[in-house]
Amino acid sequence: MAVDYAVIVVYLAGMLAMGWWGMRRAKSKSEFLVAGRRLGPAMYSGTMAAIVLGGASTIGGVGLGYQYGLSGAWMVFTIGLGLLALSVFFSARIARLKVYTVSEMLDLRYGGRAGIISGVVMWAYTLMLAVTSTIAYATIFDVLFDVNRTVAIVLGGTIVVAYSTLGGMWSITLTDMVQFVVKTIGLLLLLLPIAVVKAGGFSEMKAQLPTEYFDPLGIGGETIFTYVLIYTFGMLIGQDIWQRVFTARSDTTARWGGTVAGTYCLVYAIAGAVIGTAAKVMYPDLASADSAFATIVKDELPVGVRGLVLAAALAAVMSTSSGALIACATVANNDIWSRLRGVVGRGAGGAGDEPQDEVKGNRAFILIMGVAVILIAIALNDVVEALTVAYNLLVGGLLVPIIGGLLWRRGTAAGALSAVCVGGVAVVGLMWHYGILANQPIYYGLLASLVVYVVVSLATPPTDAEVLAAWRERLAGNPARPAFEDGTLAPDPAEPTDVLHRRTG
16 A cells, blocks of 8 residues: 555645645735636636535445446536536626625625625535535545544545645645546546446446446436436535636636536546446445445555545545635635624625735635534534535525526515525425425425515515616626625716716715
8 A cells, every 4th residue: 555655645745735835826815715817718627627526426426326326427417517507607697797705796786785694504505515525534534544534534624724724716726626637537537447347347237237227317306306406506506616617717718617617527427327336246235335436446446546546536525625615714704704893895796906914814714614614524424414404505595596686687685685594494494394315395495485585576676776787787797897885886987977976976
């Protein structure tokens, strides 16, 4: 294992070095939180693919392949579909808004009254997403170094917190690009063909396994539908995903770069399912499907290659963990703490280079949230339940007001707030009644949110024309007109005096 250890140690040292390099570039809030909104197509595609394909998509995707065969690809496949939908239909508009958080978008659209409540829901989602990613370190480091669960979580979590705190989004972007390359080589180019060959090829796999293992719908239609509701829709509205969209240097980059990343996810989904199916042939009686990845890597791969594939799994976990961590810290600082302290000024939601002390504040929040994530991960055991709670809250509480705000002019702030509250409470109550892993909470919670949003919006006065005008200006890509916190545009010096006076009073 000495060669494998060397590969992993070099990889981890490289992550920390990139964190230090990123710290030298992150001199403003824009640089620290959204990489200065300067990423080109290649880097944008790689980092977007890296963040959405985490430990659940890699270790969990192989596990689903072990359990259900090729139809086990559906979970990761729906993630790819969600990223494609986001990129094709919404990413250009999102990138042109020049905001930092989803809640700032809601403030701009509805008039500055949805921020804190939506921020709390989004913070809970990003926190649990970071926790579940951090828990996954235990599986990988157990295979690598045979250390106990707590030490593994602390070791992996500390490295991610360190490079994320140092350089913010620049460090995370650089490390994600490396992680994307490592994942591509380790999983697609090495583990996939080796696993198929070791299992005797596809003909032997078909001979050894039941026919349902090769049925594309074998996992069940209801399960696939639930995956679409949770993961496809979750990709449309998650702060961790939107924050990557904000890094694109143009709306064209966001659209086409995201499309490439989404297509990559579809390929990754199929690869994971095939690896899991091959593992079922080689190890038909594993106690846990999620152990299929670690088992096939540990027992079937040669020295050196094994280290690289484990580094690929580690890369998958780290990319999601770091992305969720900076998203959690951004929401906690900008959407909750700053608003509670009353320090969000009239330029909230605007773009530009902010003072150095804002970088220090966001850096401190990443450190605080990172420590909290590590502690919660140590105390929590069930990854699937934690991830389900996170996505149910996100989709049930925020999907309708966000998509409604982008597509329906008649949606109002009262409708949005009601949808967030009713959808969130309904999901929590239904999870308590039916069980966390049941399908009903997301079905009925989402329906309740939609009904309340439409009814309350129609029953309340339309959104103020000034707010909608500011919203249209931002969607059109006009950052020269900064917006006040309530969403209205600041005065334009080019306007005639009488118009300016009427607008500003």
